[in-house]
Amino acid sequence: MNYKCVVQYEGTRYQGWQRQDSTENTLQGKIEAILTKMCDKKVEIQASGRTDAGVHALGQVMNFHIETEKSPEEIMAYLNQYLPEDVAVISIEIVSERFHSRLNARRKTYCYRVLNSTIPHIFERRYVYQLEKVMDGMQIANMQRAADHLVGTHDFKAFTSTKKSRKSTVRTIEKLQIEKVGDELQFTYIGNGFLYHMVRIITGTLLEVGMGEKSERDIPVILEAGLRERAGALAPAKGLTLMNVEY
Amino acid sequence: MNYKCVVQYEGTRYQGWQRQDSTENTLQGKIEAILTKMCDKKVEIQASGRTDAGVHALGQVMNFHIETEKSPEEIMAYLNQYLPEDVAVISIEIVSERFHSRLNARRKTYCYRVLNSTIPHIFERRYVYQLEKVMDGMQIANMQRAADHLVGTHDFKAFTSTKKSRKSTVRTIEKLQIEKVGDELQFTYIGNGFLYHMVRIITGTLLEVGMGEKSERDIPVILEAGLRERAGALAPAKGLTLMNVEY
Structure with missing residues (x-):
């Protein structure tokens, strides 16, 4: 299934959205690590675009393809449980397999x-x-x-x-x-x-x-x-x- | 002269308004230390009341009696220059000698x-x-x-x-x-x-x-x-x- 999420974050503590090497504190790295743990399988996420170090988001959009028995609400609750207090997923929905956060952004x-x-x-x-x-x-x-x-x-x-x-x-x-x-x-x-x-x-x-x-x-x-x-x-x-x- | 100031702070990092011993991180202690340095003489401030550890203020009022050649604007600028980023003085005025932040609060x-x-x-x-x-x-x-x-x-x-x-x-x-x-x-x-x-x-x-x-x-x-x-x-x-x- 392909899930689309709206994500909020305060960028202050982060070296931007994009995952770099594992020593860097990035939003993508943080979120992927939680989903990978949840699915017990490597998960990659796509965002609408990178945000730079220190930039905030009220409505960043990301999507990821995973197989899980959890409902979308349960996935969101799992993410919010493990995310630090300066990041939150505020909505989740199942979207078509072809949806791509960056390529489809208008x-x-x-x-x-x-x-x-x-x-x-x-x-x-x-x-x-x-x-x-x-x-x-x-x-x-x-x-x-x-x-x-x-x-x-x-x-x-x-x-x-x-x-x-x-x-x-x-x-x-x-x-x-x-x-x-x-x-x-x-x-x-x-x-x-x-x-x-x-x-x-x-x-x-x-x-x-x-x-x-x-x-x-x-x-x-x-x-x-x-x-x-x-x-x-x-x-x-x-x-x-x-x-x-x-x- | 008796100066009345409106003070804002995010209380998160502080052990409340009231000065305790010098090891405690209090708002009163912080502000008094800056005024004492400015006047080269011990300054005590009065607030409208204490706020507890972790409580915030958008409009705390304090007053203090000092002798200085600085204008009120210069005193405010001096305070804001030395105050940490989670505290700010947002207004200052000269008030009557008898004004007392706590006793006169209505x-x-x-x-x-x-x-x-x-x-x-x-x-x-x-x-x-x-x-x-x-x-x-x-x-x-x-x-x-x-x-x-x-x-x-x-x-x-x-x-x-x-x-x-x-x-x-x-x-x-x-x-x-x-x-x-x-x-x-x-x-x-x-x-x-x-x-x-x-x-x-x-x-x-x-x-x-x-x-x-x-x-x-x-x-x-x-x-x-x-x-x-x-x-x-x-x-x-x-x-x-x-x-x-x-x-």
């Missing part, structure tokens, strides 16, 4: 949270990046105008840390919206897929626009040039959360 | 958060007590009816862990409301002051009413008898947050 939503205040938010500190230079409405509007240049289908080569590769760096951003929510600036990204570090580099670049270090008009130039060094700094991982994946 | 609001779901909430796990037996609307209504018996001025002797003492155990609860917010049950307590463990014992007792282990009608009997052993279990510290203090 749309992903990420949220990057910036605490735009000189005062820390104790309870949210692990999930937001605190930017102490407080931006006003005009600066936020500048960022939104800069962001608007990135919506649509573009070659995002300048906005990824991937080493040279023949793979396409063309992606489509459906929506890139910056909202002020209390003391936070929330950057919502919706798209069909994102390159390595893409959301964090775009966020870092937009923040530089907000702070006046770059201009809104630099964005089309950076896109066109396709050079990573022209774009802004990589925003810290802790502000980023994978919100959901649609199929 | 009203306090506490919130006890219960996650009423079989599914953990990763991002809130440090701030909620997870009760896996999910309650329905009727059970919540039973708890609210039980809570209504406690509103008003009563002798809350049965609902405190204080050892025998001649001090009055009469307190006034202005409001005790249970609301379902998403998967959470939020117990809001407003009153002029609360006895040691009072909010947590009342919450534990109300949860037992919700689960059918006690009846709504037991509450007046427990109040009348004034015996701690008749009331319910002490609810865990992690679910409790001091929301604000009014003067």
